[in-house]
Amino acid sequence: MTTTSSVITLNVNGEKHTLPVDHRTTLLDALRERLDLTGTKKGCDQGQCGACTVLIDGRRVVSCLQLAMAAEDREITTVEGLAEDDRLHPVQQAFLDLDGYQCGYCTPGQICSAVGVLAEHAEGWPSAVTGDVRPEAGAPALTAEEIRERMSGNLCRCGAYVAIVDAVARAAQAPDQASAVSAQDEGSIR
Amino acid sequence: MKEFQYQRAGDVRGAVALLSADPEARFLGGGTNLVDLMKTGVERPARLIDIRRLPLDRIEPTGDGGLRLGATVTNSDLAAHPEVRRRYPALAQAVLAGASGQLRNMATVGGNLLQRTRCAYFADLSKPCNKRVPGSGCPAITGEHHNHAILGASAHCVATHPSDMGVALTAFDAIVEYETAEGPGELPLADFYLPVGDSPHRETALPPGALITGVVLPPVAVAAHSRYRKVRERASYAFAIGSIAAALDVRDGIVHDVRLAFGAVASRPWRARAAERLLAGGPADADAFAAAADAELAAARPLADNAYKVTLIRNLVVSELATLAQEGTR
Numbered sequence: 001m002t003t004t005s006s007v008i009t010l011n012v013n014g015e016k017h018t019l020p021v022d023h024r025t026t027l028l029d030a031l032r033e034r035l036d037l038t039g040t041k042k043g044c045d046q047g048q049c050g051a052c053t054v055l056i057d058g059r060r061v062v063s064c065l066q067l068a069m070a071a072e073d074r075e076i077t078t079v080e081g082l083a084e085d086d087r088l089h090p091v092q093q094a095f096l097d098l099d100g101y102q103c104g105y106c107t108p109g110q111i112c113s114a115v116g117v118l119a120e121h122a123e124g125w126p127s128a129v130t131g132d133v134r135p136e137a138g139a140p141a142l143t144a145e146e147i148r149e150r151m152s153g154n155l156c157r158c159g160a161y162v163a164i165v166d167a168v169a170r171a172a173q174a175p176d177q178a179s180a181v182s183a184q185d186e187g188s189i190r
Numbered sequence: 191m192k193e194f195q196y197q198r199a200g201d202v203r204g205a206v207a208l209l210s211a212d213p214e215a216r217f218l219g220g221g222t223n224l225v226d227l228m229k230t231g232v233e234r235p236a237r238l239i240d241i242r243r244l245p246l247d248r249i250e251p252t253g254d255g256g257l258r259l260g261a262t263v264t265n266s267d268l269a270a271h272p273e274v275r276r277r278y279p280a281l282a283q284a285v286l287a288g289a290s291g292q293l294r295n296m297a298t299v300g301g302n303l304l305q306r307t308r309c310a311y312f313a314d315l316s317k318p319c320n321k322r323v324p325g326s327g328c329p330a331i332t333g334e335h336h337n338h339a340i341l342g343a344s345a346h347c348v349a350t351h352p353s354d355m356g357v358a359l360t361a362f363d364a365i366v367e368y369e370t371a372e373g374p375g376e377l378p379l380a381d382f383y384l385p386v387g388d389s390p391h392r393e394t395a396l397p398p399g400a401l402i403t404g405v406v407l408p409p410v411a412v413a414a415h416s417r418y419r420k421v422r423e424r425a426s427y428a429f430a431i432g433s434i435a436a437a438l439d440v441r442d443g444i445v446h447d448v449r450l451a452f453g454a455v456a457s458r459p460w461r462a463r464a465a466e467r468l469l470a471g472g473p474a475d476a477d478a479f480a481a482a483a484d485a486e487l488a489a490a491r492p493l494a495d496n497a498y499k500v501t502l503i504r505n506l507v508v509s510e511l512a513t514l515a516q517e518g519t520r
Contacts, residue, residue, distance in 0.1 A: 003195050004193040004194060004195055004196075006196065022193070023193070023194055023195070023196040023238070024191045024193065024194070024228075026225070045229070046226050046229065047222060047226055047292075047293060050290065050292060053292055059266070059295040060291060060292050060295060061292050061295050061296050062222075062292045062293065062296070065221055065222050065225045065226060065293075065296065066221065066225075066296065067196075067218070067221060067225060067238075069196045069240070070218065070221065070240050070242060113291065113292065116291060116292075116295075117291065120266075120291065123270065124270075125266070125269070125270045126269070126270075126275065126282065126286060127286055128283070128286040128287045128426065130286075133269075133275045133279050133282045133283055133286070134275050134276050134279055135272040135275050135276055136276070148425075148426070149425075149426050150291055151291075152290060152291075152425075152426035152427040153289070153290020153291050153292045153293065153427055154290075
């Protein structure tokens with residue numbers, strides 16, 4: 001290896017891949033061009049559209065601004081790693097059932113981002129539209145307004161936002177999601 | 191992107207030593223700004239020293255009742271922290287108002303303070319920019335500047351600092367802690383950013399080779415009663431065109447304590463000390479709030495296309511202080 005490339009091991013969807021990379025390689029390019037995991041999409045390539053969203057150690061990030069080197073030994077989950085055998089992840093199933101897309105290009109990023117949103121909400125994280133961020137106020141209900149704010153890092157140029165919000169709300173109600181939507185907000189979403 | 195060497199720092203002293211050994215090296219935190227600038231060629235480091243795995247990712251109480259935020263704490267963890275939300279709510283709100291969920295999971299406290307301006311001329315290598323190429327000129331002054339500075343700018347640069355987090359930290363008298371090869375040091379955030387003057391390329395008072403290790407929030411009682419409000423051109427995921435961090439303690443109708451800082455108006459988060467001085471000990475009513483805003487904004491020197499910011503900030507001061515005063519009397 002030269003001084004500007006290294007051999008690294010990436011842990012993707014539970015599988016370890018050892019590969020030489022030029023240090024300039026983003027995680028996005030490593031996934032798509034080197035590991036043939038093309039579910040993760042390149043949109044703007046500058047952190048503004050969210051199409052390349054993946055999960056690292058369970059948290060959503062944009063893989064276009066993540067250097068592959070810096071992701072070494074961390075647990076990377078892409079859209080290909082969400083389903084369990086033939087059973088789709090509840091977020092994937094909700095996007096299918098509610099047509100949370102049109103052309104589909106932004107969809108893998110939307111889905112990975114939504115998986116992150118549900119985990120963040122389950123941990124009680126507030127958002128920019130949460131009225132009272134103090135912990136005493138309790139976790140905010142996952143209303144449509146909360147979903148729109150939390151998903152704002154994912155652009156959809158087809159404009160499928162209405163169905164995307166519905167799909168995230170539906171997934172939040174799935175039995176195996178820790179996060180739950182109260183009956184009261186359910187009415188405000190659909 | 192220019193080729194670069196990459197090293198992962200094992201400890202703080204090692205990180206500082208690696209940086210000192212190579213003048214073309216940069217620290218890599220979350221990378222949300224640096225990697226982007228490397229792609230466009232604005233930043234061309236020969237070596238990256240990855241500091242994300244240093245043990246600087248904790249939020250801890252200080253002995254005197256404040257909080258120490260480690261430099262590699264992510265924006266997400268900062269905004270989610272119960273003590274931050276309870277004692278400095280405007281700081282949590284400011285962080286949540288910035289970027290997207292994905293970027294907040296990557297970006298760090300230290301990197302937030304050191305992020306570069308989003309002035310389009312700074313990012314465009316085909317254009318002059320005194321911040322990027324000293325002495326080359328500032329096309330923004332006569333060009334596209336609707337979101338540029340109204341306070342503290344110079345004839346050499348009118349760029350703004352883009353941070354939301356920094357606005358709240360400035361309002362609460364935060365102190366930046368750093369490490370150099372010579373040992374540790376600290377800088378009040380109020381003195382952290384240098385005046386623009388004729389050297390807009392020199393942005394901070396950090397000594398050469400310094401690594402930010404943390405930010406200390408002193409105990410500020412009034413901060414528990416604070417708000418952050420951000421105005422932008424779309425509802426979410428955009429930089430501010432004007433923002434305010436405000437904290438207010440009113441007792442018997444009189445302002446007992448007040449903190450005010452503005453964002454997106456200057457090369458640094460702008461602490462509104464003139465306004466604070468005028469308000470302290472006086473009545474907590476709309477006339478007083480407006481007079482205080484006017485006192486601070488008397489120094490404003492708007493450009494042809496950004497005078498709206500003077501009105502915007504004035505209105506934000508009046509509305510946010512009125513909201514805080516009302517909440518305080520409930």
